[in-house]
Amino acid sequence: MAAELSPIDKAKFVAARRAVDLIEDGMRVGLGTGSTAAWMVRCLGERVREEGLKLVGVPTSARTADLARQVGIDVVALDEAKWLDITIDGADEFDPALNLIKGGGGALLQEKIVATASDQMVVITDASKEVNHLGGFPLPVEVIPFGWQTSRALIEELLDSMDVLGRQTSLRLNGSEPYVTDEGNYIIDLHLNRIGNPRQLALVLNQIPGVVENGLFIDICDLVIIGGTDGKVEIRDINEGSVAHDTIEFAEEENIFRDLD
Incomplete structure (x- = not known):
């Protein structure tokens, strides 16, 4: 009802x-x-x-x-x-x-x-x-399982040069195992708090090897x-x-x- x-x-x-x-x-x-x-x-x-x-x-x-x-x-x-x-x-x-x-x-x-x-x-x-500004919700980045820790390290390095307030990242889990998407990939969540330039971030994230797509819809x-x-x-x-x-x-x-x- x-x-x-x-x-x-x-x-x-x-x-x-x-x-x-x-x-x-x-x-x-x-x-x-x-x-x-x-x-x-x-x-x-x-x-x-x-x-x-x-x-x-x-x-x-x-x-x-x-x-x-x-x-x-x-x-x-x-x-x-x-x-x-x-x-x-x-x-x-x-x-x-x-x-x-x-x-x-x-x-x-x-x-x-x-x-x-x-x-x-x-x-x-x-x-x-x-x-008012995106980033309070963790930004998902879909990565292939092969070398995902390298992709994560490259993402964290990239964030040092981005206009964001937070730079913590975490692998999304399903219980104690990595969450797996319908395509068989992993998701790394970026805890950014505030994204100053979403358009720029969306473009550069997708240039990182291993990154399939990110959750910024611009x-x-x-x-x-x-x-x-x-x-x-x-x-x-x-x-x-x-x-x-x-x-x-x-x-x-x-x-x-x-x-x-």
């Missing part, structure tokens, strides 16, 4: 519900990964079941693919879809220019590939993810939808330079909540 959701989940839900209103019949849709994106996938599945909406989804992780199939969304690979009309995903942080840090869920590589293969990227979030997001615990949403369009507001009404009980784990 909607009434049983925590305030943060209500904010995520209303942002997701508003975002899926952007989906039209026949679209090819990138499906993000993470707790907020999972709300979007469920909301989109509800439209597919109740309205007969026809679309194909390109998931950004194995777990998103599993959820999409469970709620009735047709799933295809990006190479089959080729180009997408829209991608909807969450973010760990976003700044006033709608630059993002993503990858807290470990899917940053597929998320970035899918987002950049889309006409439009929409981020759904709550107000807690908005920051000039990729077009629209951010910020959900509130009261059902209100704010929609910021970076291309139009506009800000709009809406309110999402939901009943005390919705179909979408019935099969939540």
